[in-house]
Each structure stands twice: as C-alpha cells, then as structure tokens.
Amino acid sequence: MNKGDLATAVAEKTGMSKSAANQAVETVFECITDTLKKGEEVRILGFGNFVVSERAASTGRNPQTGEPMEIKASKQAKFKPGKGLKDAVNG
Incomplete structure (x- = not known):
C-alpha cells in the first residue's frame, strides 16, 4: 500500500472525499515529520512510537x-x- 492507496482507504472508510482524505493523510505525515525534526517522540497509543535515534560517527570501508x-x-x-x-499482526 502506498500513500495514495492509504488516502483512498481512508476516504472509503470515513465517507470523506478522496481529496480531503489525501489532505488528512498528508497532514498526519507532516505533523509526525515536524515533531521528529524537533527531536521529540510521537506516541500513538495501541499503534506505536516514532522516535529519533542518533547514530555516532564511525569508520567504514x-x-x-x-x-x-x-x-x-x-x-x-x-x-x-x-x-x-x-x-493485530500476529493474531
């Protein structure tokens, strides 16, 4: 499922227009991105957490x-x- 498919599924389940559902999906992703940019977590109860982790500098080949x-x-x-x-995934 891609972002367009997600917006279509939201529109079908909520009765929203496809353009309104697309805007809602875009807004959710934008809010999550903006929060992570600030270094904060996004916690969605029952679904999961989006967090920012720091990766240290290293030497590779x-x-x-x-x-x-x-x-x-x-x-x-x-x-x-x-x-x-x-x-839900394992049930």
Missing part, C-alpha cells in the same frame, strides 16, 4: 577500493510498534 572512510554522525527516524499493532 569503501566497498570498491577497500580504503577506510569516515561516516558522519546522523539522526534517523525509527518506528517501534505498540502492543495493539503487534497483536
């Missing part, structure tokens, strides 16, 4: 030449599924 190279420190978004989602 260039796969083509085998020479060492520096990998910069970075932040990455992670999703930790909640119990409700785990139970």
